[in-house]
Amino acid sequence: MGVLFGGVTDTEADEETMESEFWKDLYAYQLQGTGRWLSLNLKRPKKRGGGGGGAAAKERKRKDAEEAARKRKEEEDAEERRYREEDDESSGEDEQGEEQEDEEERVRLQAIELARAEREAKIRATEKEQQQQMRDPHDSSISQPGSEARNPVSGPEKTVPPPGDHDNDDDPQYSVARERYNSMLAIQRNTLYMW
Incomplete structure (x- = not known):
């Protein structure tokens, strides 16, 4: 075939005008x-793993991420309330004790800030991973959750193109050659090769 x-x-209608019809x-x-x-x-290649579940899965992942963020926020608020209650209980002690408590409070606040920064880094890493999984759920090269938070010095971040409907390179709508594309021809043993 x-x-x-x-x-x-x-x-060419005359020397100066040329009309082109592209096939x-x-x-x-x-x-x-x-x-x-x-x-x-x-035709577009058929989707694997059943159809119609993509939007529901994305919505479920988004809700799970929001729920996890809400729980983390509640934990932070509870921890902060606990530290404030401890401060209120110890306010009746002498001035020497107050200076020591101030130092302890400063250390506690630094620990809280450090823990909060680590949680935020983990959240960002999880969100990046979820976005990558939404773009390409079959990609096995996605890192494990939290791996970016464990290794904060990983160099410059890679830019990822925004997600779109044309994730698949085999889609005929996005693999059509442009007009005036020059093809190369070769014949070998009664077979015409074009590239």
Whole structure:
């Protein structure tokens, strides 16, 4: 079977004007039998793993992330209330004790800030991982959760293109050659190669 695709027809009305008609159709010629032309249509590849669950899964992941963030916030607030109550109980002691408590409070606040920064880094890493999984759920190269938080010095961040409907390079709508694209031809053993 032979395949014919693309091309352009240029028509010159005079020396200064040229009209081009671009051909984006794909045809096949049946060499054996009747020798007839067939119109070919490119189709998108079928999705794997059932269909229709993508939007629900994204919504579920988003809600889970919001719930986890809400729980973390409640834990931080409870911890802060506990430290404030401890401060209120110890306010009746002498001045020497107060200076020592001030120092302890400063150390506690630093520990709280450090823990909060670590949690936020983990949240960011988890959100990045979820975004990558939403873009390409079959990609096995995605890092484990929290791995970015454990290794904060990992160099410059990689920029990821925004997600879109054209995640698959095999999609015919996004793999069509542009007009005026020059193809290369080669013939070897009765086979025409075009690239």
